Amino acid sequence: MTNNSSELAILQQQAKTRRQIEAAITQRFAAEDEGLQYALRAAKQAGLPEIQISPIQGKLLQLLAVACNAQKILEIGSLGGYSGIWLARALPSGGRFITLEINPTHANLVRNAFARANVSDRAEVRVGRALDLLPKLESEAPFDLVFIDADKPPYPQYLGWALRLTRPGSIIVADNVIRSGKAFEEPGDEGMAGIAEYNKRIASDPRLMSLDIAMDEDYTDGFAISVVRR
């Protein structure tokens, strides 16, 4: 009993320390401005699920975009436009950000969020099924960075398109590739199967160098980061 309660106290202290570290890093390196906060409020009011990336993940996307000298960025799955704002802001003037969204109502919400965040000059929302829209992007390729954060069953197909639409040195990022470790077990549903297959492919495809990083608020989910080899 004493043992259990002291173990519990240690775990609680560790969780508290992790939250404090996350807050300190966010405050110093990834503070949200009014544009990002507006996007969060509007998405919540519209009833969208609160499953957007964290501010630290947003800053990492910006850092990766700058590292590969991104002029053109593609996002698959817009949600409320939060990650899109982070990504569009990493572009130089004249850069292009395209995000694909299946839901026309959500797409309008995202356009409004982009306007409020002052990125409408470079950020565009295209409405439709990603698997229908992706083939039409070939004339606009190569993209320097692709961010995949949409429905999970087609993740392997999205990876295939990301490889077609990028160049050597491009970076491909996918969200939700860990799922509390379930992504590495025998998949229980189509979504998990898509993610499991995505992980297998990026780990073994000779065209890529890849790593999964646990980095959401509670370190149970995170990004796959892949670089297209030169």
Ligand code: DHB
């Ligand atoms: C889900 C989807 C996401 O992209 C995410 O970041 C978290 C959860 C979901 O469909 O449950």
Ligand code: MG
């Ligand atoms: Mg996600």
